[in-house]
Amino acid sequence: METRVLAVDPNRPSRRALALAAALIKDGRPVAFPTETVYGLGADALNPAAVRAIFRAKGRPADNPVIVHIADPAQLPALAREVPRAANPLMEKFWPGPLTLVLKRRAAVPAQVSGGLDTVAVRMPAHPVALALIREAGTPLAAPSANRSGRPSPTTAAHVLHDLNTRIPLILDGGRTEIGLESTVLDLTGPTPLLLRPGGITVEQLRAVVGPVELRPDAGHLGRSPGTRYRHYRPRAPVMLALTRRQLARLVKQQRARGLRTGLVCRGRSTTSLCPDVQVRSLPESLTGYARGLFAALRALDDSGVDVIVVEGVEERGLGLAVMDRLRRAADRVVGTNGAPTRHPKGARGAKP
Numbered sequence: 415m416e417t418r419v420l421a422v423d424p425n426r427p428s429r430r431a432l433a434l435a436a437a438l439i440k441d442g443r444p445v446a447f448p449t450e451t452v453y454g455l456g457a458d459a460l461n462p463a464a465v466r467a468i469f470r471a472k473g474r475p476a477d478n479p480v481i482v483h484i485a486d487p488a489q490l491p492a493l494a495r496e497v498p499r500a501a502n503p504l505m506e507k508f509w510p511g512p513l514t515l516v517l518k519r520r521a522a523v524p525a526q527v528s529g530g531l532d533t534v535a536v537r538m539p540a541h542p543v544a545l546a547l548i549r550e551a552g553t554p555l556a557a558p559s560a561n562r563s564g565r566p567s568p569t570t571a572a573h574v575l576h577d578l579n580t581r582i583p584l585i586l587d588g589g590r591t592e593i594g595l596e597s598t599v600l601d602l603t604g605p606t607p608l609l610l611r612p613g614g615i616t617v618e619q620l621r622a623v624v625g626p627v628e629l630r631p632d633a634g635h636l637g638r639s640p641g642t643r644y645r646h647y648r649p650r651a652p653v654m655l656a657l658t659r660r661q662l663a664r665l666v667k668q669q670r671a672r673g674l675r676t677g678l679v680c681r682g683r684s685t686t687s688l689c690p691d692v693q694v695r696s697l698p699e700s701l702t703g704y705a706r707g708l709f710a711a712l713r714a715l716d717d718s719g720v721d722v723i724v725v726e727g728v729e730e731r732g733l734g735l736a737v738m739d740r741l742r743r744a745a746d747r748v749v750g751t752n753g754a755p756t757r758h759p760k761g762a763r764g765a766k767p
C-alpha cells in the first residue's frame with residue numbers, strides 16, 4: 415500500500431485533510447497524526463478490527479495495551495465504568511495534555527485495546543490536529559506511538575514514514591512534536607495513584623495536585639503495566655548510557671579504541687573535541703530541550719551507520735525521570751553512578767517483542 419504524507423498546518427489543519435483522515439478511520443484503517451508528545455498511530459477505538467490493524471502495522475505484541483485518545487472529557491464515561499475522585503482535579507489541571515489515566519474499563523471498549531486487562535488508559539492530547547481528527551472521526555482513537563514496535567518513538571512525520579512506509583495509508587505531517595517524550599501513565603484503579611510510566615507531566619506536578627503518588631510498580635503490580643515488560647526505544651546500534659560527564663568521555667574513548675564508529679548524544683557543548691571523528695548530536699542543556707531532541711538524535715545517529723551510540727544521562731528529577739526511563743530501556747550498558755547503584759538493566763527489560 416502506498417503511504418501518503420499530507421502536510422497540515424499544526425494549528426489549523428485544513429478541512430480537506432481532516433475529512434480524508436477521518437474517512438480512513440471510519441473505514442477501519444489506521445492514520446498517523448501528531449500529538450504534543452510524539453506521533454500516534456490512531457484507529458477507531460471501538461472497532462476491534464481497526465485496533466488489530468494498528469498492532470499489525472507496528473508489529474506490536476497483542477498483550478501490550480494502547481491508549482485511547484479523546485477530544486473532550488465528556489467522552490470518558492463511555493470508556494471507563496468508574497472515574498475515581500482523584501481523576502477530576504488531574505483532568506482539570508492537565509487535560510488537554512501529556513497525562514494518561516488508567517481506569518476501570520467499560521465492556522464497550524474492545525479487549526484488544528486493553529491487551530486483555532480490565533482497565534483502559536485514556537488521555538486528551540493537547541494538539542489541534544489530534545483534537546480535530548478525533549472530533550471529525552466522531553470516535554475515540556486508540557493510538558500507540560507511530561513507530562515499529564521496539565524503536566524510538568517518532569517526533570516527526572519522516573520518522574513515521576521511515577518505520578511504517580507501505581504499512582499505513584496516511585500520515586498527517588504537522589511538523590516536529592513539542593515535548594518529544596510520551597505521556598505520563600498514571601494508574602488510578604488502586605488506593606494510591608501509581609506511576610506506570612514517567613512522561614510529559616512530572617511526578618512533582620502530579621503530587622502537587624493529588625498528594626502521594628507511588629513510584630515504582632512492585633512485583634505484584636507488574637501485571638498492571640504490560641509495556642514495562644518489553645524492550646523499547648531502541649535504535650539498531652547498541653546504546654551505552656553514561657551517568658557522569660567523566661564516564662561519557664571515557665566511554666567514547668573506549669569505543670574508538672575498539673575501532674568502532676561512535677555516535678554521541680550529549681547535553682550542551684560536547685567534551686569530544688578530543689575525538690574529532692565522533693558523530694556528535696549535541697542537544698540543549700535544558701531538560702525540555704534534551705527531551706525534545708532525544709529520539710530524533712538516536713534515530714539520526716542510527717541512520718548515519720555508527721556501530722555504537724554513547725548517551726549522556728541527566729538528573730532523575732522533573733522531566734529527567736522520563737528521559738532516564740527511556741534511556742535505561744534503550745541502553746545495553748549503563749556506566750557510572752549518580753547516587754544509585756550501577757546496574758545492567760537487561761533483567762528489568764525482558765525479552766524483545
Ligand code: TXA
Binds near residue numbers: 558595
Ligand atoms: O504520549 C503518548 O502517550 C503517545 C501519544 C501517541 O499519545 N502514545 C504512546 O502510546 O506512547 P504507547 O502505546 O507507545 O504507550 C502506551 C503505554 C504502554 O506502556 C502501555 O503498556 C501503557 O501505556 N498502557 C496502555 N493501556 C494500559 C492499561 N490499560 N493499563 C496499563 N498500562 C497501559
Ligand code: MG
Binds near residue numbers: 559567
Ligand atoms: Mg510506544
